[in-house]
Amino acid sequence: MTRDMNLREWIEEVIRALDQYERVIFMTGCWAIWERRNKAIFEDEEWRSGWVIKRVRNLIVEMEGDGEERGRMGDESLVLGLTGPGEGITTGRGEVVQNGWRCPGVGVVKINVDASLLKDIGVGWGLVCRGEDGMAKWTCAIQVQEKWEPEFAEAMAILHGLIEARRAGEQKIIIETDCQRVINAVKSRKRDRSDISLVYEDIFNACIWFDSVSFCFVCRKLNKVAHRLAHFIHWEPGRRVWGVDVPLDITFLIVADLRNE
Structure with missing residues (x-):
């Protein structure tokens, strides 16, 4: 029954x-x-x-x-509104995407990442990987009980995106984030003796895992799926990954992206 x-x-x-x-x-x-x-x-x-x-x-x-x-x-x-790199989107490090969310080209995946500082609770990261059709290949929400500065948390979001991409076997990737400061640091290959510089070093080293890696800054509106995952309401320290069976509200946001709402 x-x-x-x-x-x-x-x-x-x-x-x-x-x-x-x-x-x-x-x-x-x-x-x-x-x-x-x-x-x-x-x-x-x-x-x-x-x-x-x-x-x-x-x-x-x-x-x-x-x-x-x-x-x-x-x-x-x-x-599904498939487009390759063109007007409003570039594959160069540190470039700006501002004309609406666009699907990546054939054989490339786009991974949007975001970080959330949850007051006294901890830090959350949201990651969504989408292919040429714009639908989610996988999504991920990670939550830890740490207190970090915003830039450090946003840099860690990129690093987590690279780590999850390697786990999933991706080879050609575009990383998008709405933190301009972190993109500028990655673009300039920032190195000093600060703690966050160690994260950037890990990002640079992780790039060798892939055939190609690009980093782009996008406005918050174009990063709303990752933003929602970073603020995942079911707080539980750890890592949660979904394949095509993503939470319903995330599916709605993905469809809205495809319609450029």
């Missing part, structure tokens, strides 16, 4: 059964229903199921990028 599932468990079960393309459609549909529900409750607009279907169709067409609807056997990279 199958036990009763709550709504969250049911949605997570559905997501696990879908492929990446179907997840985008499903999550877009959930968002459209929620948007229409809010308009019905707070703006007293009439509920029409046809509006939801039309809204989902239009959003999928927008994500395809050229206003022309494609079927399942069409160009799925366009459905």
Whole structure:
């Protein structure tokens, strides 16, 4: 006998059964229903199921990028907004990404990282690795009971990103963070006798694990998935890693990134 599932468990079960393309459609549909529900409750607009279907169709067409609807056997990279390095994104160390979150090129993964100082509790790090389709290959939340300065914690976020990338067998990576000071330090290959310099040295040494590594600064809006993971509400010292079965709220943020919201 199958036990009763709550709504969250049911949605997570559905997501696990879908492929990446179907997840985008499903999550877009959930968002459209929620948007229409809010308009019905707070703006007293009439509920029409046809509006939801039309809204989902239009959003999928927008994500395809050229206003022309494609079927399942069409160009799925366009459905997910795939772009390579170009305007607004560079693969050089210390460059700025500011024109919206973009998927990495074919064969490359992008790892967004962030750190969170949780008052007197400790430090949290959030990492999300995404490939050319923009969906999560893996995500990670790490929490420790330490009290560190912000720059030290942000530098450690990059180091953790490199360590997790090696564990996952990645070879060509782009690291993105919203801490400009740390990116500048990495770009200048900062070395002195401070404690944080040891972290930077570890970052430089870790780069030899990969075929290519790039570091980019992004604004907080473009780093919101890693930011959310860094503030993971279920505090428990240790390391938690998810594959495609990521927490539901993280999936919503990833879909929002693909739509550049």
